[in-house]
Amino acid sequence: MYVAVKGGERAINNAHRLLAEKRRGNTETPEIETDQIEQQLSLSVARVMSEGSLFDRDLAALAIKQARGDLIEAIFLIRAYRTTLPRFAFSKPIETGKMDIERRISATFKDLPGGQILGPTFDYTHRLLDFTLMANGQTPPEAAQGDQPVDDTMPRVLDDLLNYEGLIQDEPASADNDDAPVADLTREPVSFPAGRDLRLQNLARGDEGFILSMGYSTQRGYANSHAFVGEIRYGKVAVEIEPEELGFAIDIGDIDITECETVNKFKGSKIKPPQFTRGYGLVFGQSERKAISMALVDRAMRAREMGEQIMGPAQDEEFIMEHSDNVQATGFVEHIKLPHYVDFQGELELVRRMRKEIEARAQSTPETKAAE
Amino acid sequence: MTAQTAPQSATGQSQHGQNQNAKNQTEPEIDAATAARKYWMSILARTDCNTLATHWQGNYADVAWQTLRAPQIGMVMVRGRAGGAGQRFNLGEMTVTRCSVTLADGTIGHAYVKGRDRTQAEYAALFDAVMLRDGAAQSFIDDLAQKQAVVKRDHARKIAATKVDFFTLVRGEDE
Numbered sequence: 001m002y003v004a005v006k007g008g009e010r011a012i013n014n015a016h017r018l019l020a021e022k023r024r025g026n027t028e029t030p031e032i033e034t035d036q037i038e039q040q041l042s043l044s045v046a047r048v049m050s051e052g053s054l055f056d057r058d059l060a061a062l063a064i065k066q067a068r069g070d071l072i073e074a075i076f077l078i079r080a081y082r083t084t085l086p087r088f089a090f091s092k093p094i095e096t097g098k099m100d101i102e103r104r105i106s107a108t109f110k111d112l113p114g115g116q117i118l119g120p121t122f123d124y125t126h127r128l129l130d131f132t133l134m135a136n137g138q139t140p141p142e143a144a145q146g147d148q149p150v151d152d153t154m155p156r157v158l159d160d161l162l163n164y165e166g167l168i169q170d171e172p173a174s175a176d177n178d179d180a181p182v183a184d185l186t187r188e189p190v191s192f193p194a195g196r197d198l199r200l201q202n203l204a205r206g207d208e209g210f211i212l213s214m215g216y217s218t219q220r221g222y223a224n225s226h227a228f229v230g231e232i233r234y235g236k237v238a239v240e241i242e243p244e245e246l247g248f249a250i251d252i253g254d255i256d257i258t259e260c261e262t263v264n265k266f267k268g269s270k271i272k273p274p275q276f277t278r279g280y281g282l283v284f285g286q287s288e289r290k291a292i293s294m295a296l297v298d299r300a301m302r303a304r305e306m307g308e309q310i311m312g313p314a315q316d317e318e319f320i321m322e323h324s325d326n327v328q329a330t331g332f333v334e335h336i337k338l339p340h341y342v343d344f345q346g347e348l349e350l351v352r353r354m355r356k357e358i359e360a361r362a363q364s365t366p367e368t369k370a371a372e
Numbered sequence: 373m374t375a376q377t378a379p380q381s382a383t384g385q386s387q388h389g390q391n392q393n394a395k396n397q398t399e400p401e402i403d404a405a406t407a408a409r410k411y412w413m414s415i416l417a418r419t420d421c422n423t424l425a426t427h428w429q430g431n432y433a434d435v436a437w438q439t440l441r442a443p444q445i446g447m448v449m450v451r452g453r454a455g456g457a458g459q460r461f462n463l464g465e466m467t468v469t470r471c472s473v474t475l476a477d478g479t480i481g482h483a484y485v486k487g488r489d490r491t492q493a494e495y496a497a498l499f500d501a502v503m504l505r506d507g508a509a510q511s512f513i514d515d516l517a518q519k520q521a522v523v524k525r526d527h528a529r530k531i532a533a534t535k536v537d538f539f540t541l542v543r544g545e546d547e
Contacts, residue, residue: 055450055466056487086446088468088484093453093460100524102531110538118534146532149525156456171458182451182460196454197461204463238414239466241448243484248406251414252448252468253486261455282452282463298454 023068037061046256046285047071051326052078053186053205055255055284072207072326079327089241090182092249096259096282099235101150103286106157107229108263114154119234120286157231158261158278168263168276192318199301199317203294204283206324214300214314214324215293222312223300227262227279234258234286258283260291264299269307277306412503412513416496417485419516424495427512432502440480441472443490469493479505 024031038045038061048060052075059078067073103119106112118124132138155161162168183198190198203211218225236254243250260281268274279299281291300314313319323329402410416424447465454461470484471493481501483493502509 050464053464054447055464058488059467082447082465085467086444087465088446088448088470090449090462091451093451094463096452096456100528103534116536116538117531118536119531120534143530144533145526145529146535147529148532149528150532150535158455159457171453171455178460180459182462184449184462186462196459200452200454200461201463204461239448239450239486241468241484243470243482245472246482248402248410250410250484251417252484253417255450255466255486259456278455280455280458284464 034061046287048074049284051075054078054082076327092240094237099237102235104233106231114151202321207326208290211293215296218296218300218314223314225264225299227264230261230263232260256285258291260295262295415517421489421492436476438474440474443471443493445469445488471497473497475501
């Protein structure tokens with residue numbers, strides 16, 4: 001029997017009013033503006049854009065404000081919003097080689113053309129709390145300026161420096177293969193085994209914490225892939241689309257992108273000499289941790305392609321891809337807090353009946369029991 | 373016609389021109405008029421709504437035009453390549469606004485701009501139409517391009533200040 005229960009409406013409405021009041025906090029403190037979030041919490045904004053899978057800084061800032069800073073809730077809001085918009089086009093693949101560099105480092109080559117550009121980084125800070133930020137009032141001095149701007153052209157470490165000796169594998173499908181369809185998990189159901197296109201899309205929108213942990217697991221021995229960071233670059237790239245009504249490609253603006261390429265050892269096989277292999281990470285905004293982790297997991301998930309033994313969860317594409325999405329995960333994990341009164345009533349009945357049956361059996365056969 | 377000016381002369385987008393990666397050169401040749409149009413559209417897409425509106429109101433307020441396609445907000449799925457040069461994949465979407473307008477003489481202007489600013493898209497389409505018609509806004513475009521180039525260059529100098537200068541310490545055992 002199904003019993004419909006009503007009566008929560010007033011409580012729900014009042015809970016949402018209370019939520020709005022709590023979100024605002026103490027009204028003697030000025031209300032935070034979304035452009036303050038967009039400017040001053042820009043790394044939160046980057047994460048919400050990446051995992052919300054929608055590049056729009058203003059919307060990400062709004063979502064963060066609305067979610068009271070709960071980034072997964074904000075990502076959920078962005079994912080919901082993006083379903084309301086039509087898709088005009090697919091962009092041409094962005095050309096990260098032409099990035100306007102804001103940061104570019106290599107852990108494998110010290111003296112590389114274009115140089116090691118630190119950019120705005122937390123690296124080498126002492127991780128001491130800076131109380132002047134709390135004292136509220138010091139405008140930081142303007143950043144130093146070099147005599148010359150950074151080089152326009154920065155060679156890619158893996159392709160331009162390491163590849164000329166054939167020491168690193170080529171990317172399997174290059175520009176020649178551009179007629180092949182590109183998988184899209186937002187439009188078609190995911191099936192396994194998954195191609196690298198689908199895996200990279202899944203990782204790019206996957207939860208930073210999850211991808212980080214899985215990447216970490218590969219370093220700790222749950223996959224045989226010791227990695228170096230060949231190159232990390234962060235900066236702006238132009239996005240181009242080719243609208244039908246124009247018939248040629250146009251540039252519609254810049255987006256911020258972090259890219260990471262890892263170099264991994266490969267012992268070689270019967271047919272292939274030893275060489276380095278690659279992992280790739282690409283995310284919206286400045287998010288190096290996510291980009292590095294993504295590259296580690298991308299490489300680990302190429303185990304099948306490389307003929308490697310699967311020895312850890314990071315190499316198991318089904319495990320990774322089915323658990324990386326924090327909106328899916330939070331939906332299923334958190335749904336168990338919602339009313340399950342009837343389900344639980346059923347369970348309760350069942351356990352009571354089982355107990356009764358066991359008690360009844362025990363009483364009806366006392367002699368056998370005693371004889372044992 | 374001023375609209376035919378080759379884009380290389382201006383500074384704003386020159387980087388995208390020079391920095392060609394030999395690997396991805398499968399693009400078909402485009403004529404000079406198309407190249408010029410691509411160039412001004414890229415400049416307009418990077419110009420904020422207020423700047424466009426002010427210049428339009430000050431110079432073209434009497435131009436008669438009609439909406440062909442009202443400003444519409446949508447998305448573009450941004451694609452990347454594995455390893456930067458390999459297999460294509462879908463990275464994630466971005467918001468984009470598009471708009472098309474028709475001038476009284478029938479010239480059609482189009483705009484696709486990043487973000488959700490309908491008014492910016494409308495003005496960008498209007499300037500596209502005016503540029504197609506007679507290149508009238510060329511000096512405005514050049515001006516915008518120069519400003520964008522200056523902002524970019526100043527920023528690139530700040531970035532350059534964070535470049536590491538390695539120096540090697542001479543150690544005794546090497547003489």
